Amino acid sequence: MNLRIVFIVSALEPRLGLERAVIDLAHALVESATVEILCIGGPVPSDIDERVGVSTLGMNLLRWRRVASIRRIRRWLRRTRADQVGVRCVYVACGVWTALPALLAGHRGVIVWEHSLSRGRTRILAERRLAVAQLLARSLYPRAPLVVAVSEALANDMRGWSSRMSERVISIPNVVNQPPAPLPTPDPDLPLRVLAVGSLTQLKNQELLVDAMKHLPTSAKAWIVGSGPYEVKLRQRIQSLGLADRVLLKGFQDGRELVSAFRWANVFAHPSLSETFGMVLFEAAHHGLPVVALDRPVMADVVGSLVPGMVSTLDPASFGNCLKVVRSKVTEGDIAEGKRLRAEYCSSASVAARWMEALQE
Secondary structure, three states: OEEEEEEEEOOOOOOOHHHHHHHHHHHHHOOOOEEEEEEOOOOOOOOOOOOOEEEEOOOOOOHHHHHHHHHHHHHHHHHOOOOEOOEEEEEEEEOHHHHHHHHHOOOOOOEEEEOOOOHHHHHHHOOHHHHHHHHHHHHHHHHOOOEEEOOHHHHHHHHOOOHHHHOOEEEOOOOOOOOOOOOOOOOOOOOOEEEEEOOOOOOOOHHHHHHHHOOOOOOOEEEEEOOOOOHHHHHHHHHHOOOOOOEEEEEOOOHHHHHHHHHHOOEEEEOOOOOOOOHHHHHHHHOOOOEEEEOOOOHHHHEOOOEOEEEEOOOHHHHHHHHHHHHHHOOHHHHHHHHHHHHHHHOHHHHHHHHHHHHHO
16 A cells, blocks of 8 residues: 655744754655645745645744644645545644644544653743643643654653553654765864854753853854844853854854855864754764764763764863863764764664654554
């Protein structure tokens, strides 16, 4: 029987972590199944593989207007044909803000693909909106026949919700493909050039990198790529420490700009307090950069094995020392072994095979 997979996503633009993960997985699975992406709202991108069908149900829905997602999904489910002769249809709700409306719409066959509801993230952010989402997820996710988490750490958090959840949750990583050509290894004799990429938020914790720069030689430079609500606070911190000529906030970048930033750097810093997958860690490794991250779940699981580098405590002096020495600690053997392990773990072929196995059980 042929398989039709429909990914239901809030939107595909702006293209952040979840949106990129959806598109990359759709491209990986299109070799084995008929794949569609249904946007609850927002425009349809023009750069998606033509073999992947993409449609939208209307304008983008933000904040409280997301309640309208329930009605949109219910109407779409009622008028669309699911299983056809010789075709089995599977609906995959991508992320909590799509999974909750899809399950509330009354369709019990929806598979949940969860990216964010980790215990650490909820505790650190202490946002009412996120707490309410997790409370609803604890009640509604057991209705799904399968819940796919993007990491084993996230899967274990959700398995702890209830015995029913422990039977439904599996982990499959996101697709992160390696570049087709090998990239040059950064020259260890050049002055330290540190790159950090991520939204400027409390969770991503770029202030730790700024503070760590005070413990590094004056020749060391740092670029922080991203935008967000903590930009003003970071600028003030940079100014107060006298680091304006050494730490630059580069704003949001993607495409060629982001590739240029990776090529400028010779060390990647990831001071995030919590992650559920950490795609940017894999991207840094793909660009040949050793990584320094915090000794927290997910980061501690991948850094030092899949991703060459070191983990640090939350102390700025310790984080700075790791940035200083990581290039000398990571060997060519570490880089080669990390590349081999990543190919097994998160390549298109590997991830697609695991999804197909899960969907056909």
